[in-house]
Amino acid sequence: MSVTGSCPPPRPGAWQTAAACVGLPPGVVFSKKVKEAAPALRACAGCPVRRKCEEAVAPADNWFDGVCGGRLWRRGRPVEIPAHFLPVVQGRPRGGSVV
Numbered sequence: 001m002s003v004t005g006s007c008p009p010p011r012p013g014a015w016q017t018a019a020a021c022v023g024l025p026p027g028v029v030f031s032k033k034v035k036e037a038a039p040a041l042r043a044c045a046g047c048p049v050r051r052k053c054e055e056a057v058a059p060a061d062n063w064f065d066g067v068c069g070g071r072l073w074r075r076g077r078p079v080e081i082p083a084h085f086l087p088v089v090q091g092r093p094r095g096g097s098v099v
């Protein structure tokens with residue numbers, strides 16, 4: 001995943017090619033709204049590059065809007081996600097900040 005409009009498209013072999021959100025519309029991945037971002041949040045739950053995503057995007061440092069590293073961000077701050085929007089892993093919601 002890249003920061004909105006500021007990064008070049010990923011090169012083949014780059015970590016982004018392993019992202020579980022590949023193929024989701026930008027309007028989902030970069031949504032500021034929980035309901036619209038829910039498919040991306042679900043993808044994050046099984047994403048093998050979650051840590052790399054958050055390191056690369058550095059959402060808190062970049063006033064990022066959208067989904068990164070399993071959380072929804074608005075202006076670089078994590079958004080609290082109602083539990084019913086989060087994927088359930090072993091009986092507990094996974095990812096995001098639960099309200």
Ligand code: SF4
Pocket residue numbers: 001019020021022040043044045047048049050051053054067068069070
């Ligand atoms: S952690 Fe989420 S937003 Fe980041 S690459 Fe993986 S699926 Fe996409």
